[in-house]
Amino acid sequence: MADKKSRLHIPHPTARPGDKPDFSYLDLSPAGAVDKPSIDSRTRDIEYLSSGLVRVLDDDHQATGPWAPDLDPGKLQIALRWMMLNRVFDKRMWQIQRQGRISFYMEALGEEAVSVAQGMALRPGDMCFPSYRNQALYMYRGMSLVDMMCQCLSNTRDMCKGRQLPIMYHSAKANMFSISGNLATQYPHAVGWAMASAIKGEDHIAAAWLGDGATAEADFHHAITFAAVYQAPVILNIVNNQWAISTFQGFAGGERRPFAARGLGLGIPGIRVDGNDFLAIYATTLWAADRARRGGGPTMIELVTYRGGAHSTSDDPSKYRPKDEWQDFPLGDPVERLKQHLILGGQWSEEQHEKLEEELTAEVTAAWKEAQQYGTMTEGPFLDPSTMFDDVYAEVPRHLQSQRRRMMEVEGVNGEGSES
């Protein structure tokens, strides 16, 4: 056995630490090049959407082509604001984690357009099943920075009552589902939610997000199968940021066909979109949402972007990819591109931008100050640990009541620790 040469194919990223970044593997289309079909089109007639790349903002930051949405500059300024807030917030939280003041964090650096553009294209009654890099969806849908920080602090105002890792937000009011630590599990939930909406005859749709890496999970398959069979009104987003921790997207099967094509075999149309192009994302999401709302069934959207930062605060990407790879990413920086587009149209300026950045920084600082008043990891007020027995069930059953009592005793001075 040892003398024969292995014939197993092993995917390789185009560059490793020390190498020159190389994005030649990415198929790009120029802005405006991809046709915009009617939402009634049959899947087989619009397969081209899964292999092209829908782009609106061209290299000169001009909006161009059939997908260019009709959005007034005021709305775009608002969008820019949310994207910037996401970035400022992430940066601060990252620092805060580095100072040891929260246990963990994950940032969306370079992917901010995804959440903001899709958030804006959906209606408030639509239900979102996000991944851990969709914090801007929560923000856009009304979750306050203080609430988000309190969640990360597991403090007395934490919506999760200290039960979840930082960033695992939820908000029923905002129609934002609870984030799970288990990849991809939210995908079939979104489909089931959408099926229920259809059963009830409502026109709310669902949308779900996961990463390129997570497409390999079983739940991805379950979700697309059920979505296709029942023509559920759902948007299935794949945020292809090229990396899954240390593993490049080839290990998720991205070497041969774009992720947008994953549902074609089931008749689910796929759209491959420039994930750093706010306008393109907005337009494609609106198209898919319309289609779903009018009974056209599911659409898959692959958002081609790049994970600008580390996977999480536990990760060190310099171990597995060129340090400055993001700078060479051909689709650039989503914030910068929307900014330049607005500047080009005379609706924005460097000065305004700087000023806004300062404002947002101050807003985040103020929020952080406020959040800490509800407690930190080291300073009170602290959450009452006895709450850990709540919500396991709708009512606290007897055995958990007695375990709660025992816990309080042990935590007290005269503890005794035998079983209840």
Next chain:
Amino acid sequence: MADKKSRLHIPHPTARPGDKPDFSYLDLSPAGAVDKPSIDSRTRDIEYLSSGLVRVLDDDHQATGPWAPDLDPGKLQIALRWMMLNRVFDKRMWQIQRQGRISFYMEALGEEAVSVAQGMALRPGDMCFPSYRNQALYMYRGMSLVDMMCQCLSNTRDMCKGRQLPIMYHSAKANMFSISGNLATQYPHAVGWAMASAIKGEDHIAAAWLGDGATAEADFHHAITFAAVYQAPVILNIVNNQWAISTFQGFAGGERRPFAARGLGLGIPGIRVDGNDFLAIYATTLWAADRARRGGGPTMIELVTYRGGAHSTSDDPSKYRPKDEWQDFPLGDPVERLKQHLILGGQWSEEQHEKLEEELTAEVTAAWKEAQQYGTMTEGPFLDPSTMFDDVYAEVPRHLQSQRRRMMEVEGVNGEGSES
């Protein structure tokens, strides 16, 4: 909620009991219509293979077109023999089950060409991961009828020592994997086996079979993902016999695209083949096997056929589909078609056919006679129940040794039944 109309799409078969069978939903191509590409072709250049229908035998039973294999009549006579044997065997075993002499049975009626043609196109060193409707693969690869019957009888010669349901054969010698009761689990095994073959630098390939219904399972997704990523030398067969127990193939997502297209999104070429056309199956399988052996990676083959009988002896299809649906199936009966092809070429006759059928019936009768000598459900010799503790682990651990002793005691007269 109750007043709004559900918008959920529910797949419907074209005919239910009492209706006229209607196969208009099946996309058919005439024999010879689908091009045969080189095995070096890129997936995107041969997508047409997944939507057309590769057929060799035309309506006049003539072999035609680029896929017509070069097989001498002697081999075809042998193939016919195996297919007929499969059918005769199934029929007898079904009767035997109906007489209460085995507990369960599943037949391959109408699908016999799949196992025989694919068995012949593979090499003995290739490893097969069959489903429960591939009994002819075991036969073709050398398992004796007596051994198969003894398995169904759970008797003293049962290769499974009474542990498995009837029809769940295995044979390491024949490179035939053990059948599982759990649908689709064998699919990733085949891919892993093929990966190991590649790692070892061998040119054996693996082949796996599952049904249209089973494609919805997670393991299908796992298998195609791993096969695509590592370009494993494996043939992934989907036997689309239109039904999964009572559920027609639309519930497995077959309404919009053929099953052969399921791997396209990962870059796995798919071939849709007339599953009742021995020559077409043989040719496509050989093509896929060559491709895999030369490092071309996985191929998916959808075999379009029809489940001629009940799902199993526990099933009653008259409850959910027209009684005579099979008679209207546009791809006919695989046995009849090969027979007519041979007759057309002057290499076979009705007399020979009748005679062979008699021979095979006698062979099966003789085998049944012999098999019963190794025991039946009611008459000895009986398997030693103490063997049920073997093979849980490589060696029988102490706790199972003592459970075995206890079992023997309890089964004896002076049992005592407390725990060991």
Next chain:
Amino acid sequence: MTQMNMIEAIRSGLDVMMDRDPAVVMMGEDIGYFGGVFRCTDGLQRKYGEHRVIDAPIAEGGIIGAAIGMGLNGLRPVPEIQFADYIYPGFDQVVSELARIRYRSCGEFFSPVTIRTPCGGGIRGGQTHSQSPEAIFAHVSGILTVMPSNPYDAKGLLISSIESDDPVIFFEPKRIYNGPFDGDPEKPAKSWASHPRGEVPEGHYTVPLGKAEIVREGTELTIITYGTLVHVAQAAAEETGVDCEIVDIRTIAPLDVDTLADSVNKTGRCVIAHEATRFGGFGAEIAARIQKECFYNLEAPIGRIAGWDTPYPHAFEWQYFPGKKRLAAGIRSMMEVE
């Protein structure tokens, strides 16, 4: 009151709930047009439509995952897993999601799913149609695990499960679908017709979750059991002549420890019986609790009679199954302990 077998009682429970609550929907393999391989949903699609009794793709993980999503959107899904042996592909959705959503969202989200699934052996189903995996679900906080032993309880517990806002895994011991089975496969099958618990009200009623039931009073020894083994235990008790108290736990999690402990404290002896493999089986949890609660009253070590620690073999299901002989032997040997 009507006489029903367990299939009819379950169907009646589903019917009652679908009728009362338009949010109740069902989804599963072959459950719709066909009515289910065990006929538990027969006729319900005709009555309530194919948008509420939904045939599903063969993907247990997908069925459970989608059901969770439906539950999040105000429905009350009752998915069926065709055999308990096939629930494992959906295990992650049960453990990581169904059982956890309420907790991690502090009650803002929950999904009141009841998963029905036939379990247990004795029908010549071989190792992949005979398993009883209740112990692995019992270990998962956040879900309830239920297993009825008769038609009356089946319907009443099923209605309670569907009405519960907590997720429930509802195991149906398929060996007793058609009649109480006393563990002797040689004897002619009995039907529920003559059994008092085969009398089932046609309308709505509940049997409370989390409550065990004493199905036979006795003074000498307590048998704690559930599902099919309840009937085997009764037969074994008769056979030995020992005055056994038999407790049917009915809900596996949460466990009604008080009823169990009271009985054992009274009798001083305890045998636990279940069909699942013994090692790490649910009997272990019962034994661990009983030795704790009844330590000073136990006159003999607690015994466990269960399936052997092997897969469930097709040919030897009656050697594997903890039948009347094994139970009777266990009872007798325990009575010999002074």
Next chain:
Amino acid sequence: MTQMNMIEAIRSGLDVMMDRDPAVVMMGEDIGYFGGVFRCTDGLQRKYGEHRVIDAPIAEGGIIGAAIGMGLNGLRPVPEIQFADYIYPGFDQVVSELARIRYRSCGEFFSPVTIRTPCGGGIRGGQTHSQSPEAIFAHVSGILTVMPSNPYDAKGLLISSIESDDPVIFFEPKRIYNGPFDGDPEKPAKSWASHPRGEVPEGHYTVPLGKAEIVREGTELTIITYGTLVHVAQAAAEETGVDCEIVDIRTIAPLDVDTLADSVNKTGRCVIAHEATRFGGFGAEIAARIQKECFYNLEAPIGRIAGWDTPYPHAFEWQYFPGKKRLAAGIRSMMEVE
């Protein structure tokens, strides 16, 4: 002999086996180029090539399913599941296939897979990076379940597992990867450098599967435990001054009942400690066996100290974790029993 922490010991065990046996291959998420999120496979891809240390798609079911297939073709796969919390998507392949193939094929086929996976909490991982699911695997016949508590055992047991023709689930308590943790999160972390079991031979050696070890001799009370809790038990024993005998079971299934029973028969008292949720946890099986084997020598009911029956909460991991305080309280209260 070298001093190694548990990560280094595991890596060394993998290295030794990859070197000795070309059939040994590894597959897992981020294990190859990157060397694993806990660094257990660091450097091994460089040394043995990317065809033997294989980066995998994020599909635990696929990793286990493909590993089984590799094992059927003569390889000896050692897949890694990044966190034990993520093993559930592969549960069906473990239960229905890995554990069953030898049995159903009467030994004609088997797949000698060893699944490595880090388990346990105490690293602020929240409820989805902290679980200890050993009990649900222990209940499955046909697989072995192992959990070492120190570097020496980790390497020796890992080598035994890889060499075994039976499939093994190999749990690595991540809290003690870098040092023995006595359950007090306030104290500065200790390293393995000064621990006798941090001395690890560089070459090949084995620690037998299925054998418990007495890690502290004592006369008054037996603590039966495994993994991280072995160290907590030692600290708790010191703190109470009770002369505890501590047994590290090391292999969960099959369980070395004799060593356990001998100890409890000697001491007359038994506390079982584990990190997993108590209800239906593996402690139940131990308790059920011990009460049986040691009935006449037990002076007090067997106690179980375990994680509460809730998910593992991020902020309250030290209230959830059965730490020194809880163990010591348990020991003390048990000694009060006459």
